[in-house]
Amino acid sequence: AQSVTQPDIHITVSEGASLELRCNYSYGATPYLFWYVQSPGQGLQLLLKYFSGDTLVQGIKGFEAEFKRSQSSFNLRKPSVHWSDAAEYFCAVGAGGNTGKLIFGQGTTLQVKP
Amino acid sequence: DAGVIQSPRHEVTEMGQEVTLRCKPISGHDYLFWYRQTMMRGLELLIYFNNNVPIDDSGMPEDRFSAKMPNASFSTLKIQPSEPRDSAVYFCASSRTGGGQETQYFGPGTRLLVL
Numbered sequence: 571a572q573s574v575t576q577p578d579i580h581i582t583v584s585e586g587a588s589l590e591l592r593c594n595y596s597y598g599a600t601p602y603l604f605w606y607v608q609s610p611g612q613g614l615q616l617l618l619k620y621f622s623g624d625t626l627v628q629g630i631k632g633f634e635a636e637f638k639r640s641q642s643s644f645n646l647r648k649p650s651v652h653w654s655d656a657a658e659y660f661c662a663v664g665a666g667g668n669t670g671k672l673i674f675g676q677g678t679t680l681q682v683k684p
Numbered sequence: 685d686a687g688v689i690q691s692p693r694h695e696v697t698e699m700g701q702e703v704t705l706r707c708k709p710i711s712g713h714d715y716l717f718w719y720r721q722t723m724m725r726g727l728e729l730l731i732y733f734n735n736n737v738p739i740d741d742s743g744m745p746e747d748r749f750s751a752k753m754p755n756a757s758f759s760t761l762k763i764q765p766s767e768p769r770d771s772a773v774y775f776c777a778s779s780r781t782g783g784g785q786e787t788q789y790f791g792p793g794t795r796l797l798v799l
Contacts (some may be wrong), residue, residue, distance in 0.1 A: 602784040613688070613775055621785035624750065655712035670715050671740070673753035674727040 572597045574663050576675035583651050584683045591646040591678050593661030596658055602664030603644040604672065609657045617659075620644065631655070656682045688791035696797045701762040705794045708757055709778030711742050717788060718751055718761050727775075733759065734782060766798045785790040 573596040573636055587607045595601055606614040618629025625637040644661060658677045661665045665671035689708040697703055709716045717732040718765045731741040744751070748767070752760040763770055773795050777788040 586706070604787075611792075614777075614788075616787050619785065619787065623796055629755070658753075664784035669715075670779050670788070671729060671732065672788060673715045673729075676726045 571576050572601075572663050572665055573629075574661050574673055574675035576659075576661055576678050578678050579676070580679045580681070582681040582683060585653050586650050588648075589648045589651045589655070589680070591659050591661075591680070593644045593646065594642050595644060595661070595663045596642065597663055601644075601670060603635075603637060604662040604664075605629065605633070606660045606662060607631075607647050607657050608660065608676075608677075614660065617646070621664075631669075651680075651682055653682045653684065656680055688727070688761050688776055688778055688789055690794050691792060692776075693698035693792060694795045694797075696799065697766055698799050699767055700765045701769075701798075702762065703766045703798075704762040705774050705776075705796070707761070707776030707791060709760045709776070710789055711757065713778035713780050713789070714756075715782050715786075715788075716753060717777040717779075718759070719777065719795070721773045721775060722771075726759050730761070734750045752786060766796075768798045771796055 575594045577592050604619045605617040608614045610663045617633050618627045620637045627635050633648050658679050660677045661675040662672040691706045718730040721727050730743045732753045733753045751761045772791045775793045777790045779786040779788045
């Protein structure tokens with residue numbers, strides 16, 4: 571069965587520092603992978619997604635993610651974090667077929683220190 | 685487009701009462717998803733619809749939960765009777781198609797507290 575693991579529940583970084591959020595997935599075929607962000611009191615917003623082609627994917631707000639099949643990973647990165655990036659980040663994998671179902675990780679809460 | 689609209693944004697009710705959550709998907713989207721978010725279980729898919737037809741309700745926790753989609757622009761999630769353990773944030777999302785690469789667009793959620 572498909573699953574997603576986000577090993578870090580909570581991460582704190584200083585403003586201006588680089589960021590990497592980890593995501594590992596379990597899936598038998600080439601996965602569809604997503605990163606969503608949830609600001610406090612808001613719904614989820616798509617940051618980026620991967621489904622084929624270049625394994626380095628660019629997203630909104632200066633985020634990027636790299637798909638590594640050998641490591642079953644899809645880590646999210648940003649070179650310089652802004653205070654407004656403080657939020658909860660969810661990695662998700664498509665459940666397969668044309669169902670459109672997503673399986674979400676438990677989320678990583680990002681805190682940004684001034 | 686206004687995005688996915690959910691109402692109410694907040695609901696406080698007493699145990700045993702009926703609760704109805706509402707969702708208006710993005711116009712032209714054929715898929716609608718209901719999720720529940722709790723600290724303990726994270727984001728769980730409850731049910732999803734394709735062209736107003738329920739496709740998979742395996743995530744609905746109990747018979748107390750029911751969902752309908754009478755037309756392409758409206759869906760409800762009903763809990764009857766409600767229990768304190770139903771307290772959570774309920775999200776509605778829609779997507780244009782069911783393709784695996786399709787983006788789901790989420791509403792702002794309904795924060796439910798059952799006393």
